[in-house]
Amino acid sequence: MNYIPDILKKVIEDISNLPGYGEKSAQRLAINLLKLPRGEAVDLIKHIAQMLDKIHPCKECGIYTDQEICPICSSEERDKTHICVVEESFDAYAIEKTGKFKGVYHVLGGRLSPLEGIGPEKLNIKTLIERIKKYQVKEVIIATNPTVEGEATGNYIYNLLKKYPLNITRLAYGLPFGSVLENADDFTLSKALEYRVKI
Amino acid sequence: MNYIPDILKKVIEDISNLPGYGEKSAQRLAINLLKLPRGEAVDLIKHIAQMLDKIHPCKECGIYTDQEICPICSSEERDKTHICVVEESFDAYAIEKTGKFKGVYHVLGGRLSPLEGIGPEKLNIKTLIERIKKYQVKEVIIATNPTVEGEATGNYIYNLLKKYPLNITRLAYGLPFGSVLENADDFTLSKALEYRVKI
Numbered sequence: 001m002n003y004i005p006d007i008l009k010k011v012i013e014d015i016s017n018l019p020g021y022g023e024k025s026a027q028r029l030a031i032n033l034l035k036l037p038r039g040e041a042v043d044l045i046k047h048i049a050q051m052l053d054k055i056h057p058c059k060e061c062g063i064y065t066d067q068e069i070c071p072i073c074s075s076e077e078r079d080k081t082h083i084c085v086v087e088e089s090f091d092a093y094a095i096e097k098t099g100k101f102k103g104v105y106h107v108l109g110g111r112l113s114p115l116e117g118i119g120p121e122k123l124n125i126k127t128l129i130e131r132i133k134k135y136q137v138k139e140v141i142i143a144t145n146p147t148v149e150g151e152a153t154g155n156y157i158y159n160l161l162k163k164y165p166l167n168i169t170r171l172a173y174g175l176p177f178g179s180v181l182e183n184a185d186d187f188t189l190s191k192a193l194e195y196r197v198k199i
Numbered sequence: 200m201n202y203i204p205d206i207l208k209k210v211i212e213d214i215s216n217l218p219g220y221g222e223k224s225a226q227r228l229a230i231n232l233l234k235l236p237r238g239e240a241v242d243l244i245k246h247i248a249q250m251l252d253k254i255h256p257c258k259e260c261g262i263y264t265d266q267e268i269c270p271i272c273s274s275e276e277r278d279k280t281h282i283c284v285v286e287e288s289f290d291a292y293a294i295e296k297t298g299k300f301k302g303v304y305h306v307l308g309g310r311l312s313p314l315e316g317i318g319p320e321k322l323n324i325k326t327l328i329e330r331i332k333k334y335q336v337k338e339v340i341i342a343t344n345p346t347v348e349g350e351a352t353g354n355y356i357y358n359l360l361k362k363y364p365l366n367i368t369r370l371a372y373g374l375p376f377g378s379v380l381e382n383a384d385d386f387t388l389s390k391a392l393e394y395r396v397k398i
Contacts, residue, residue: 003295005265009248013264018231027289032217033247034254034263035308041251044213045244048232055233064233066204090226096202106216109234147373 002117004110060115060131062107062124063088072104079103084141085157087111087150091143105138106131111144113154120156129155132164142170205343218315239354259330261306261323263288265355271295271303278302284356286310286349290342302338305330308377310343319355331363341369 008030015026033041057063058070065071070090072078082103085094093103108123131137140161144150154170161168173191175184184192207229214225231241256262257269264270271277271291281302285291293302307322330336339360343349353369360367372390374383383391 003262003270004292005254005263007250007253007265008263011243011246014239014246017239018228018235019350020227020231027216028219030250031263031287031289032219033251036217040213040216045247045251047206047210047213048244049241051206051229052232052237052244054206055204064204064207064230066206074317088230090230090255094204124309167262187283 003148005078051117055111057107057124059091060126060127061105062089062109063092063105064107077102080131080135081138082141083137083139083153084143087153088125089147091145096141103141105125108144108153111147111149112156113149123153125160129160132161132166137164137166139167139169142168146171211260256308256323259326260291261288261308261326262291262304262306263306276301279330279334280329280337281340282336282338283342284327285342286344286352290344294342300340302340305361307343307352307373310346310348312348322352324356324359328359331360331365336363336365338366338368341367345370345372 011030011033012023012026014031015021016023021029028162032045036044036182045090046094054066055064058065058067058073060069060073060147063070063072067074073080079102083106084092084095084103085106085108086095087108087110089107090176093106095101095105097146106124106128108125110118110123112118128140132140140157142154142157144154144157158168173195175181179189181189202264211222211225211228214220214228215222217225220228232243235243253265254263257264257266257272259268259272262269262271266273270398272279278301281300282305283291283294283300283302284305284307285294286309288306294300294304305323305327307324309317309322310329311317311319311322327339331339339356341353341356343353343356357367372387372394374380374387374391380388
């Protein structure tokens with residue numbers, strides 16, 4: 001492949017090491033970066049460099065923040081006895097957007113995935129137990145994704161926490177709002193039926 | 200969204216301006232960059248910066264190269280009277296990998312796409328005509344992608360070139376090697392039938 005310049009090969013190799021990227025998608029991203037107006041491309045990598053410099057997990061909850069303790073954990077108005085456990089920071093941002101949750105978060109930084117070699121020791125679980133003891137937590141809401149891996153992660157955490165005197169809950173399964181019944185998958189529909197509520 | 204740090208929002212905005220990225224996929228890429236070991240992430244952006252600095256289109260054919268004239272165009276062994284027209288550099292790299300083409304390339308840098316506002320003036324077409332005159336080109340192989348937009352681009356170029364005394368060809372349509380007949384789409388199968396060859 002000596003017709004591909006070395007530095008371009010290097011960038012493609014770097015990008016294809018990121019989760020979710022293969023050789024083709026890495027090529028596409030590299031080419032799209034080259035096709036950007038040079039000023040925009042330079043800005044993009046300047047911003048990424050700043051991000052890498054400034055952003056790190058909150059010492060308390062693990063959410064990505066530019067402060068030592070994130071604004072949610074340091075807010076007087078948030079109830080530290082209710083912890084919502086999510087896989088990634090953006091899951092917490094999504095819940096935050098609803099404005100319905102006044103507790104705090106705990107970001108695992110991923111999900112259990114034997115195939116990708118991600119075991120419990122790679123997730124931010126130890127500090128969850130510490131927080132539960134420190135703040136005498138009353139409720140842990142497990143809000144991992146409703147996928148096989150997310151469920152397995154949720155179950156693992158449930159088994160770890162069930163010996164503590166607290167409520168462990170998880171997000172409801174059911175029909176997404178605005179959806180069409182006949183398009184719902186069997187699993188969602190059967191869960192919606194199983195957890196039907198009295199009106 | 201004041202719970203998302205500003206610089207993280209900025210990076211997501213920058214990435215989602217790239218073709219093929221939306222807000223969610225930009226979020227995912229930003230988080231994956233943050234989750235990389237910091238050294239690897241810093242190397243990645245260092246390499247991208249070097250790429251942006253060193254790589255530019257070949258003055259002759261438009262392929263991405265770190266030299267003024269790419270190794271293919273500057274090789275004595277390549278036949279400059281045969282030009283293969285492709286959409287992107289990686290299409291040329293893919294053909295190059297076959298080792299079957301001894302001519303030179305011409306990279307358009309995209310395809311006609313009225314929806315994305317890409318007209319002929321945004322493609323590297325003018326220099327193709329210059330090269331045809333300069334090297335008394337005998338054959339132009341149109342190797343745009345077999346998609347609606349790629350076809351339209353190929354037809355546009357065909358109409359521009361048909362007044363010149365040269366052969367204009369395009370890559371064959373047909374069944375991909377190793378494929379299963381019953382899985383072939385109708386268009387591919389009907390083209391395979393139409394262009395059947397005597398054995």
